[in-house]
Amino acid sequence: MTSSSIRSPPAKRFKSELPSSFTEVTEAPVNALFTEPSSSTQNPTQQKTNDKPAGKKGRKQRRPLPEAFSPADVLFHDVRDFLGADYVTEILAKKDGAEWEAPGELGLFEVVETTAGAFTVSGESLSLWTSSSGKKWAIITPFAHPRDKIRCKIYKHDRLCSSADLMEILEYSEEFRGGEGDRRKNPNAGCKYFGECGGCQLQPVPYPLQLSHKRRTVDLAYKRFSTLPSTSVPDILPTIGSPKQWAYRTKITPHFDAPPKWARAKLAENAGGGEEDLMNGEQEARKGWECRIGFERKGKPGVMDIEECPIATPVLNVKLVDERARVQETIMSFKKGATLLLRDSLPNLEPLPSSTNPFSPSTPILPEEAHIAITNHRTPVYERVGEFIFSFAAGSFFQNNNSILIPLTTYVKEAIFPPGSTAFPPTHLVDTYCGSGLFGITLSPCFEKVAGVEISQDSITAAKNNAEMNGLQDKTTWLCGKAEDIFGGLAEKGFEGGKSCVVVDPPRKGCDEPFLDQLLHFKPLTIVYVSCNVHTQARDVGYLVNESAKRGGSEWKYVLESLRGFDLFPQTAHVESVAVLRLQ
Ligand SMILES: C[S@@+](CC[C@H](N)C(=O)[O-])C[C@H]1O[C@@H](n2cnc3c(N)ncnc32)[C@H](O)[C@@H]1O
Structure with a gap:
């Protein structure tokens, strides 16, 4: 493998430059x-x-x-x-x-x-x-x-x-060190758990090089998994960096293990006695092991004790202190390990926006210090993305890096409506795998009608509520059901492929063939496929391009127009990939 696996300079085909809201961090040269x-x-x-x-002589290892x-x-x-x-x-x-x-x-x-x-x-x-x-x-x-x-x-x-x-x-x-998280440069930089915690692999790497790494990941994924000839895959555009590279993560889920069995047995021995016996028993049972609350160790079993996570938002780190103290105090009552949830939220909005009194885009942006941390899965979380407000249950899905959501959604919008394009612009948007409506709602000003499709009833309820809080109830439809059988249901609501654009944002496993087949049958003008797993995205995009060429004959096909990573997860090796497919 050589450096030729990354092609440069970046693609010319997708003309849209970065929206003005982007904080552009230049990639290191690849x-x-x-x-x-x-x-x-x-x-x-x-x-x-x-x-x-x-291994043992002659023994075949069948794995x-x-x-x-x-x-x-x-x-x-x-x-x-x-x-x-x-x-x-x-x-x-x-x-x-x-x-x-x-x-x-x-x-x-x-x-x-x-x-x-x-x-x-x-x-x-x-x-x-x-x-x-x-x-x-x-x-x-x-x-x-x-x-x-x-x-x-x-x-x-x-x-x-x-x-x-x-x-x-x-x-x-020297090339791969010297980033902000390099503790040789500054002993207080980055995370003191780097080298043990399984979370962030790239911390010492200078940020421009992190972005190059992610571009290479997108490139390799399409070479390995798309089955497309190189002529059908555009050059990978430079990765868009995250405005915040530290203290960006709005959700963390530290775990802890239950006390060892022998410690609980020791505690049980004293259960029948008085209060003093009980206290002494508990003290005894707490000896000889450590209550660790944190994240998994890289390559080793067990949880690491972590007091602070520098990629999490400040309010989550403050709350982590309380949560750790609570668990440490009550650990002897746990028979099983568990996972904590800490989610960053705006404070409760008063009055709560509604369809009759929607959220006003001129609402001042609250400072970081005003944020609160939610720990109950069912409690509503409030998050603002530009001029829109979102609410969802703390335990449900929402993108974890708020700082990059305006660049991401603006990019998707500009991919659908490339500046200078003379093509017939879509008037309808179908947001598949819509969650609580991130793309449908943020892109709604560009469309006459928006529909969201989602498997989770809770997310659909949240999406409907979000549409109302933003005054979008009249132009949006939210449907709960499997995306695998959804486009039929949209026809009766006036959604036709010939005037629609589809955003696809599935979970890591990607889409299944019935969904992709229906998407091809619907034949929207543009498909924007957003994914946190570029490998399954490459597989699915390959299927769409190849199958459309078969089914459309000389009449129509999808062309993979642009590919680019977004860094939703700085310091880690993960990348969010955005593929734009256009009907031709
Ligand atoms: C990666 S999330 C994207 C959510 C949303 N687009 C966002 O950015 O907030 C994927 C969503 O797909 C939903 N989902 C999973 N399998 C699905 C299926 N077979 N059909 C429809 N939705 C599905 C999940 O509930 C989840 O909300």
């Missing part, structure tokens, strides 16, 4: 930084002359292949590209299980010194190990970056690769 395997590594003390499998489009599948593609597709194809063709067998020299719990050569899509490092007989193998180590010289310890073998724990960075690569 070069070989991410991808070149550096020189291969052999631990000199471990060199042997043959490739006996590291299930990862589910298509899953993180494990994406990782396997990273490994394949890193080792060389031809080399991997050759190994897989042998059908003797060789792809599962780590070189004998690379035993479990081996400590290896190596130089990281590439970045996986999920932000881990890949190093190349070549055995003395020439077998190539990848070592995956989190929290290291391309060109870092590292010491790591192998803990698991997998197909053509091994996973390792990072023990030490012997020499830092």
